[in-house]
Amino acid sequence: MKADLRHIIKTHVATERSSILREKNNEYVFEVERESNKYQIKAAVESAFGVEVIDVHTMIVAGKPRRMGRNTGKTPTWKKAIVRLRPGQTIAIFENI
16 A cells, blocks of 8 residues: 555644543553554654654454444544554654543
């Protein structure tokens, strides 16, 4: 897959757990394109934020069943990436979240 690096990272995941990961392990959590691999995610984060990535962990998050009255459905399945940066480096945009 030859994807544009700007389209690989969809959004930053801001949860209590991601805040703990950021403070303790210098790890940031992103929702990424489902077809992307670890090498593409690493290149996208490094080029977008100007930091050096040490490690990338990815996982597929399954969609959950939801109901609206009698109708049942399912939220979409998505891919999450946990990116560890070199010690001393941060992504300044997400420090105030």
